[in-house]
Every structure is written in structure tokens, then in C-alpha cells.
Amino acid sequence: MRIRPFSEDERARERDDTCAVRFVSDSSVHVPSQKSESFTFDYVGDQDCTQEDVFESVGRPVVTRCLEGYNGTIFAYGQTGSGKTYTMQGPAGLFGGPTDPQRGLIPRCFEHLFDMIDAKEMESNGKVQYLCKASYLEIYNETIYDLLDNTTRVCPLREDIKKGVFVDGITEETVSDPLEAYDVFRRGANNRHVSATAMNRESSRSHSVLTLVIQSLASVDTGMTEIRESRFNLVDLAGSERQKSANTSGMRLKEAANINKSLSALGKVINALVEVGAGKNRHVHYRDSKLTFLLRDSLGGNSITCIIANVSPAVSNDVETLSTLRFAQRAKLIKNKAVVNHDVQGDVSQLQAEIRRLKLELQQLKGEGISAGAIDLPTDVVATASTTTTATDAANPNDVQPKDLALSRYLLSLSLRKLHDGERQKTSYAQTIFELQDALSRKNEAIQQYKLCLKLCKAENDTLRRKASNTAVHNAENIALRSELGMLQRLLDSQPGKSTARPSPLLSPRVGWSIFYYHESQSAALLYRIGEQLRRDDWWSKRDGHQKQFDNDKLFEELDATVSTNHRGTQPLFPVMQDMNELEVIEEKLEQAQADIASLEQERDRVEFQLNNVEEDWHTVLDGLRQMAVSQSTSEILEVLDKDNIVTDEPRTAWEYIKDIVHKFASSTQSSHVPDAPRFEVDNGSA
Ligand SMILES: Nc1ncnc2c1ncn2[C@@H]1O[C@H](COP(=O)(O)OP(=O)(O)OP(=O)(O)O)[C@@H](O)[C@H]1O
Numbered sequence: 001m002r003i004r005p006f007s008e009d010e011r012a013r014e015r016d017d018t019c020a021v022r023f024v025s026d027s028s029v030h031v032p033s034q035k036s037e038s039f040t041f042d043y044v045g046d047q048d049c050t051q052e053d054v055f056e057s058v059g060r061p062v063v064t065r066c067l068e069g070y071n072g073t074i075f076a077y078g079q080t081g082s083g084k085t086y087t088m089q090g091p092a093g094l095f096g097g098p099t100d101p102q103r104g105l106i107p108r109c110f111e112h113l114f115d116m117i118d119a120k121e122m123e124s125n126g127k128v129q130y131l132c133k134a135s136y137l138e139i140y141n142e143t144i145y146d147l148l149d150n151t152t153r154v155c156p157l158r159e160d161i162k163k164g165v166f167v168d169g170i171t172e173e174t175v176s177d178p179l180e181a182y183d184v185f186r187r188g189a190n191n192r193h194v195s196a197t198a199m200n201r202e203s204s205r206s207h208s209v210l211t212l213v214i215q216s217l218a219s220v221d222t223g224m225t226e227i228r229e230s231r232f233n234l235v236d237l238a239g240s241e242r243q244k245s246a247n248t249s250g251m252r253l254k255e256a257a258n259i260n261k262s263l264s265a266l267g268k269v270i271n272a273l274v275e276v277g278a279g280k281n282r283h284v285h286y287r288d289s290k291l292t293f294l295l296r297d298s299l300g301g302n303s304i305t306c307i308i309a310n311v312s313p314a315v316s317n318d319v320e321t322l323s324t325l326r327f328a329q330r331a332k333l334i335k336n337k338a339v340v341n342h343d344v345q346g347d348v349s350q351l352q353a354e355i356r357r358l359k360l361e362l363q364q365l366k367g368e369g370i371s372a373g374a375i376d377l378p379t380d381v382v383a384t385a386s387t388t389t390t391a392t393d394a395a396n397p398n399d400v401q402p403k404d405l406a407l408s409r410y411l412l413s414l415s416l417r418k419l420h421d422g423e424r425q426k427t428s429y430a431q432t433i434f435e436l437q438d439a440l441s442r443k444n445e446a447i448q449q450y451k452l453c454l455k456l457c458k459a460e461n462d463t464l465r466r467k468a469s470n471t472a473v474h475n476a477e478n479i480a481l482r483s484e485l486g487m488l489q490r491l492l493d494s495q496p497g498k499s500t501a502r503p504s505p506l507l508s509p510r511v512g513w514s515i516f517y518y519h520e521s522q523s524a525a526l527l528y529r530i531g532e533q534l535r536r537d538d539w540w541s542k543r544d545g546h547q548k549q550f551d552n553d554k555l556f557e558e559l560d561a562t563v564s565t566n567h568r569g570t571q572p573l574f575p576v577m578q579d580m581n582e583l584e585v586i587e588e589k590l591e592q593a594q595a596d597i598a599s600l601e602q603e604r605d606r607v608e609f610q611l612n613n614v615e616e617d618w619h620t621v622l623d624g625l626r627q628m629a630v631s632q633s634t635s636e637i638l639e640v641l642d643k644d645n646i647v648t649d650e651p652r653t654a655w656e657y658i659k660d661i662v663h664k665f666a667s668s669t670q671s672s673h674v675p676d677a678p679r680f681e682v683d684n685g686s687a
Pocket residue numbers: 003004005007078079080081082083084085086087090091092200202203204205237238239240310
């Protein structure tokens with residue numbers, strides 16, 4: 001674990017420069033502001049830890065083992081801006097060469113690697129030769145790019161039984177000294193996706209993997225050639241970040257989402273491997289991300305793997321720091337099984353010679369009382385040895401040379417390696433079987449889901465069938481209703497005084513009920529109900545998707561058109577209600593009309609009452625006039641009436657009428673005769 005120094009920004013922002021991580025001992029720490037959890041690591045570098053310190057504790061041992069033939073991987077893991085790139089490469093843009101104290105782990109590993117290669121080659125007097133090839137890739141937005149190819153070529157990830165997981169078509173450049181290796185590294189690093197985020201001005205937006213394939217050819221005494229090949233991965237992961245604090249958007253947000261997704265896949269793989277290590281039966285989802293699939297061997301297989309957990313000293317980052325420490329602590333529980341990757345080659349005569357020597361070796365071992373079983377040789381070797389021992393013994397028992405002992409050890413090591421390889425193969429087959437079983441169970445789940453879907457579809461189908469048969473019943477009912485309508489129509493048409501003309505929509509059975517417009521209200525009410533039934537059927541038919549059978553809307557329109565053209569100038573008995581709203585409007589109008597009628601009737605009563613009063617008044621007037629006529633002449637009566645203004649000017653006809661009556665009374669001998677009360681002409685407007 002490595003804590004980087006405070007950055008300028010953090011110094012300005014934090015209230016004091018107390019480090020968020022406290023040392024409990026040389027190799028264990030805790031984060032006081034969070035839960036007091038302690039973490040123990042192989043090495044803890046504080047803020048003063050140098051690049052040299054990191055190299056000595058991680059780089060040197062791994063490079064040394066890689067030269068022996070082991071695969072090796074070094075990861076830098078941590079929150080964005082925590083110092084991963086600084087640790088692996090050095091300060092941004094620095095490729096200053098072997099003298100720069102700030103250069104990171106990668107350049108230092110190159111230097112150590114080639115120093116050791118030189119030393120070994122010299123020591124072996126040319127019997128051992130090394131070959132180094134470098135490739136450099138990045139995983140950006142879940143796509144693998146070859147960083148040594150300026151065309152930013154996308155490379156597919158493939159799997160092969162012999163080669164394992166590999167990047168197809170990636171550029172591999174042979175490097176024979178640190179300077180050539182620096183050059184490859186510099187070119188690739190310049191092609192990386194880097195951009196400024198709120199947390200880091202030069203944030204790596206991808207995971208980068210620099211791989212050195214180290215091969216060695218060594219001539220052994222027997223004239224055979226031993227080949228060793230190891231892969232050394234130097235991985236600078238992209239930093240995890242919280243979207244909120246990273247303040248990213250658009251493309252940056254997509255990058256961040258992909259980074260977080262692949263880091264979460266890495267976390268899950270680590271967790272699963274820890275559980276597998278604890279004896280649990282877990283499937284490890286290497287294929288969930290390109291990163292975990294590419295580095296499958298480094299994570300849980302044949303590799304010596306180190307993770308450098310980079311953390312920030314700032315208290316404001318303590319949540320991320322805690323998460324990094326927990327990740328590293330879990331990863332530390334994984335136990336990989338690293339083996340030397342070697343093979344032996346030789347021509348036929350060399351191999352035959354070796355077999356002869358091995359037989360002698362066995363013979364000697366037998367002579368020394370060491371059984372093949374005691375050294376756990378493969379049974380086929382033992383069998384071959386026992387069939388040939390007697391003959392060899394008899395021929396020349398003293399022929400065994402002391403150097404055959406070395407050969408025997410070699411044979412033993414070969415056998416053990418074979419066993420080891422067998423074991424590895426068994427493990428890999430077991431893993432494949434496990435993966436297949438997992439895939440199978442997922443397929444089974446999918447099949448179950450399909451079955452469920454099928455069941456639901458069938459149920460839906462049955463419902464539709466049932467509805468279809470309901471529709472058939474409705475249709476049958478419709479036909480019956482139509483024939484009933486036809487019959488009613490014929491009945492009504494045959495009534496005297498009724499029109500026998502058929503409206504044209506009757507040609508369409510569905511519109512048969514338009515005969516309302518020609519029928520008595522009793523029949524029309526019945527037909528109206530039938531029509532409503534038809535409309536309801538029509539709605540159900542539509543709902544069930546059977547509206548194709550009748551284009552009812554058109555028919556109803558046709559019906560309305562018929563109403564307006566064919567009703568022979570009379571109002572239809574029952575208007576066609578296109579919808580309930582129209583019905584409501586008409587009902588409202590009806591209510592309004594009824595209210596109007598009621599108020600008119602009131603008015604009529606009032607007027608009738610006044611008329612009665614007027615009639616009574618007239619009787620009184622006539623009585624008065626009659627009495628006056630007994631004692632006074634016509635002119636005298638008229639004079640009195642005129643003088644006292646008894647009869648006003650309005651209406652004038654009343655005055656004329658009174659004069660007429662007075663004359664009549666005067667001329668009448670029968671004073672009891674009472675003329676009728678006058679009738680005034682009332683014009684329509686003044687009612
Ligand atoms: N040990 C250190 N000493 C001095 N400066 C450091 C150290 N570690 C990191 N820095 C500085 O901190 C800044 C961020 O570091 P760096 O870019 O390595 O972070 P990172 O973890 O790679 O971030 P990202 O995931 O965003 O790429 C850089 O300016 C770097 O130079």
C-alpha cells in the first residue's frame with residue numbers, strides 16, 4: 001500500500017495536513033475517521049516512500065521470479081488521482097531515463113530485467129539466451145486498443161486451449177535493452193486516453209497493460225534445449241471515481257461508467273476467488289469484463305501477482321481510501337499457483353540417448369534400494385524401467401556413471417512437472433466444466449422463462465378464443481335482431497298512412513334500425529333499445545379486435561346522413577345519439593324547455609287573473625252608467641265622465657266604447673239590458 005503526499009489543492013482545501021491513514025505498525029494501518037478497521041499488507045509506503053522503495057519491495061522480486069520462468073503481474077489500484085500512474089510510470093510526461101529518481105516502477109523493472117539478463121547470459125557462457133518482446137494495450141470503454149499501433153487498432157480478445165486468453169493481432173516488439181523498452185513504453189503511453197477530470201488534471205481514462213514476454217533457451221548437458229517462457233504484466237488501472245465528486249458529464253460520464261463497471265467486475269472476481277480459496281464452490285465471472293478476462297491467469301491462476309493499493313492522504317477522500325484498502329485486503333487472501341513455464345526440446349538421437357540414460361538412472365536407483373514408488377515416478381516410467389533393468393544389469397552392471405544421478409534428478413523433475421501439468425490441466429478442465437454447468441443452468445433458467453411466457457401466451461390465446469366465440473354469439477344475436485327488425489319494419493310499412501319507402505341504409509343490415517324515423521313511438525322505443533344493444537355489441541367487437549367484420553362507424557355516419565335526407569320533413573322520433581354527450585345536451589335542452597313552459601304557464605295564470613279583474617271592473621262601470629242613464633241625459637253623462645276624467649285616454653277604444661254604451665242606455669227602454677264587456681284587439685307583439 002502506498003500513500004501519496006498531499007497535493008497543492010488538498011493542502012489548500014483541508015483544514016490541517018493530518019493524514020487520513022494512520023500506521024498501526026510497519027505493515028498495518030487504519031483509517032481513524034471511518035470505522036476503526038485495521039488492514040495488514042506486505043508493505044506500507046508512507047508519504048515519504050520513494051519510487052526506489054516501491055521498486056525494491058515489489059518490482060525487484062517479481063522481475064527476478066519472471067526470469068526464472070514464472071509469470072508475474074503488478075497492478076496499481078486506487079481511486080482517481082491517488083498516484084497509480086505516478087507509481088507505475090512516474091510524473092506525467094516523464095520518460096527521463098535511468099538517472100531520474102522520479103521514474104516509476106515500469107522503467108525500473110526494465111533496467112533490472114536487462115541487468116539480470118546480461119548477467120545470466122554472461123554467467124552461462126552463452127549457453128542461456130534471452131529474448132524479450134513487449135506489447136502495450138489499453139482497455140478503453142470495454143474495447144482493447146493496441147497502443148503501439150498509431151492507427152488505434154481495435155484488437156479482439158480470444159481464447160485458445162494452448163495459448164490461453166490472448167489478444168489477437170497485437171503488436172509485439174522485440175526489446176533488447178532498457179532504452180528500447182523505454183521507447184516502446186513512451187510511444188504507447190503517449191497514445192493512452194488521458195483527460196482532465198475534477199479530481200485529476202491528467203486522469204487515465206483507461207486500463208493499460210504493458211506485457212513483456214520473456215523467453216529463455218538453455219542448452220542442458222544432455223544436449224537438449226530447455227525453453228522457459230514467462231509473461232510479465234504491468235497494469236495501470238483507471239481510477240475509480242464517484243460521479244458526484246468527479247463532476248463528469250457526456251463522454252466523460254460514459255468513460256467513468258465503463259471504468260467503474262470494469263472495476264466492479266474486478267472486485268467481484270476477487271471476491272469469488274477468495275471464496276474459492278476458502279473452499280467454497282463459486283463460479284468466477286472472468287468474462288464479465290475485458291480486464292478480468294484478459295488477466296484471468298494473473299488474478300486466479302499461474303502468476304505471481306502483486307497489487308499496489310494507492311491512496312490519498314486527504315481526509316475528504318477517506319471513503320474511497322477505505323474502499324481501496326478493503327479491496328486490497330481481500331485480494332491478499334487469494335492464493336495463486338505459479339509454476340515455472342518450461343519445456344524441453346531435442347532431436348531424435350538426443351532423446352534416445354536421454355532414454356538410455358534414464359534407464360540406467362533407474363537401474364542405479366534400484367541398486368541403491370530406492371524404489372520408484374518412493375519418488376513417485378509415473379507408473380509408465382516405472383514399468384519401462386522394470387522391464388529393461390534385468391537386461392541392462394546383466395549386460396553391464398557397473399556401467400552406471402555418477403553423473404547419471406543428476407540425470408535421475410532431472411528425470412524426476414520432468415515427471416513431477418508432468419504430474420503438475422496434469423493437475424493444472426485437470427483444474428482447467430474442472431473450471432471449464434464448471435463454466436459449462438453454469439451456462440447450462442442459465443440456459444435452463446431461460447427455458448423456464450420461455451415456458452412461463454408460453455403458458456401466459458396460451459392463457460391469452462384461450463381468452464381470445466373465448467371472446468371470439470362470444471363474438472360469434474353476439475353476431476348470431478345480431479342476425480336474429482336484424483331479422484326481427486326486418487319483420488317490424490314490414491309490419492309498420494304495411495300500416496295504412498305510413499310510408500312504404502325504405503331508406504337506403506336499410507340495405508345494410510346494421511343500419512336497419514334507422515326505420516325509427518318512420519315508425520310509431522312504441523315500435524321505435526323497442527327499436528331504439530335494439531339499436532343500443534347493437535352499439536354495445538359493436539363496442540365489444542371493437543375491443544376484441546373484430547371490428548373488421550363491420551365498419552360500424554361508417555355505417556352510423558351513413559345512418560345519420562339518412563336521417564337528414566330521408567325523414568320526409570318530419571322530426572325523427574328518436575334522434576341518433578352518436579355519444580352520450582349529445583344525449584346529455586338534448587336532455588339539458590329538454591329540461592330548459594320544460595322550465596320555460598312552466599314559467600309561461602305561470603304568466604298565463606297571472607294574465608287570466610288580470611283579465612277576470614278587468615271583466616269585473618267592466619260590470620261595475622256598466623252598472624254605474626245604467627243608473628246614471630235613469631236620471632241623466634246622454635250629453636250630461638258624457639260631460640260628467642269627460643270632466644272627471646273617469647275614462648282615461650288609454651286605450652282610446654275604451655272611451656269610444658263607453659260613449660257607444662251611454663248612447664245605447666239612453667235609447668234603451670229596458671234599462672236592465674247590459675251590453676257585453678268589450679273585446680280589445682291585442683296585437684301579437686304586446687302580449
Ligand atoms: N508519491 C507521489 N509523490 C509526488 N506526487 C505524486 C505522488 N503520487 C501522485 N502524485 C501526483 O498526484 C497527481 C495524481 O497522480 P496520478 O496521475 O498518478 O494519479 P492516478 O491514480 O493515476 O489518477 P487517474 O486514475 O485519474 O489516472 C499527479 O500530479 C502526480 O504527479
